[in-house]
Amino acid sequence: MPAFSLDPSQTAWCAELRDLAAERLRPLADKGEPGHVNRPLVAELGRLGLLERLFTSGAFDLCLMRESLAHACTEAETALALQGLGAHPVHAHGTRAQRERWLPRVAEGSAVAAFALSEPGAGSDAAALELRAEGDAAGEGEGESPAAEPDGPARWRLTGEKCWISNAPEADFYTVFARTTPDAGARGVTAFLVPADRPGLTGTGLDMLSPHPIGSLSFDAVPVTADDVLGEPDRGFRVAMGTLNLFRPSVGAFAVGMAQAALDATLAHTAERDAFGGKLRDLQTVAHQVAEMALRTEAARLMVYAAATAYDEKAPDVPGRAAMAKLLATETAQYVVDSAVQLHGARALRHGHLLEHLYREVRAPRIYEGASEVQRGIIAKELYATMEAGQ
Template sequence: MADRSFLAWPFFEERHRALAVELEAWCEATIHDAEAADTDEACRSLVQELGSAGFLKLCVGDGDSRPDVRSLAICREILARHHGLADFAFAMQGLGSGAISLFGTIEQKREWLPRVASGKAIAAFAMTEPECGSDAANMATSAMREGNEWVLVGEKTYISNGGIADYYLTFARTGEGEGSRGLSAFIVPAESVAVVQRIDAIAAHPLARLKYDNVRIPADAIVGEPGEGFRVGMETLNLFRVTVGAAALGFARRALDEALAFSSNRRLGTGKLSDNAVTQAKLADMATAIDASSLLIYRAAWQQDVGGTDHRRAAAMAKLNATESAQQIIDAAVQMHGGMGVTKGAKVEELYREIRALRIYEGASEVQRQIIARDLLKEHRA
């Protein structure tokens, strides 16, 4: 049983504690702790089940206000601790609809957010390109205005939910200015986009490379104003960045649970592996790192929800620390399991594959360090 004492911290309200209890019970009853044979079908099913249970409503807010980050973080931590694909299914509904929640028109919100919240539409966020990862300002995909339409040309890659999404929140260059000043965001129906490659990652998630071959969409499919795409994308990513750390925290908590159970039962000489001083030191380090990550995550989530300062830096710190620490914690759990730790089917082996991408997507660790350092220097100079 993972530690839940953090729910008593003053960052939370009673509704957050009730949510944790409800989702924990749902996971116990619904999620089967095994990797799916058909990832696409499993992901579709999880989206539908999360929607039917009402949890996806948390991803889209109420249409008038932004999603509650503490609720998102609690959900991602719990879901990730139970199953990586369940966390993925939940998170991508939020990321793929976040721009609409934050910047969409009333009509866009009415058309898409209820469908995302119910699990009847699968959302995707399409920013990364074959020659453009972290440097989003230099993307090449273009969108030209022709009468009452936009025409999109280009490619995107490593797009989560690629191949199963109902729409792609797509970023393209519209030319209002150089670099980040010339980007815009669009809602592009999936049937207009060609899936040219399915990508197999070390953790099985729906990923794809997409091609926009003179894709025509209505003029009102733009999200926000022309030239605001970079802001739309960055604010969406910043909203969900803390929750990436929360998912990493869920993986880390599960790794600690697995390490505690294994070391308490594994014989070593005349005793148990848990009697060994080296093992105890590892367990202590794992628990300490988990608490540190949890404090950073829920501080940042609280700041985003209730106001204050330092949102961007706090979010970057939370994601950076949680993902890097989780990698070390899971590695320690694998090491503790010995040969069993690298055996297909072992939970710690699955966690080892799941955690690696979190240090890359939605802002790699190197990018988070830049955000933190630049904000510190700006503050110092002021």
């Protein structure tokens, strides 16, 4: 599939998604409480079949979903994305028992997932994480609540903290990355599926700029067994990076959806607003600004589509393309939304205005799933690796 075009069925599906977001998801989002999981919204995403598509579609369709939903309802887009981010490691690396227990509930919207990688001292430098998975061959913890204990004797105890975790502390289960081999960098990390009711696991919500739930998690000797491992012991960093390579282009799609919403609002405003004896659109400086917003938005969209296509085709340059797509799209969305606010003037700063909402939403994607500076590092690393491989 060419990365620069959509076929008629894809175009129609995107239009349908935008309508669903505006008519069925937006009212539920408006009833939600900022900073908390909106379970009715998640359940509606399940009823519409959109959460199921997280496990049956490729990266390109994921990007189309995120871009289309973001145009009309960023809360619905984010709820869908967080379900995918938290559950993708289970889908891609989980055992049959893990998948059968959790994925149907995620798909129907009755279980909320979360991806727990970042820590207070290991955000962008994910290989430096310090949450410890300490051996517990003796099977400590007997006599704890049987409903919350793992099925077998604990092999490890998780001790430490996670921070900036979306959907925490209200998720039903967490994909948790912990250090099983000390001083081994990225090679000593294991991914675990940890239900939220495990003894010793607690959390606190954080009051953040973004309206979706973000919190910290505390692990006080939380028991996990070999049945909780996702993938292989000490190979969890590969699980994390594989998940991020899929979701980074789709973060770009989220950003493109916000940029397009800001651009559409600006076109309508500048065409109607009287100023200096005419309409705002008649001022060359305004017209040129709008043209620049459209140019950058379309360039970002094409890069996102190209990265998603590369992922679906299992191209060798996925990490670099994914980083480029996330970097360009999130930086572009920041520029476009900021420009839209400027052209709207003070009205855009009022609480409840579309652009006031987008202005709060657009900042975080430049940080999460790897800050812009991290993306530049990945791009440079891939470029030099490619050069050296060709020598």
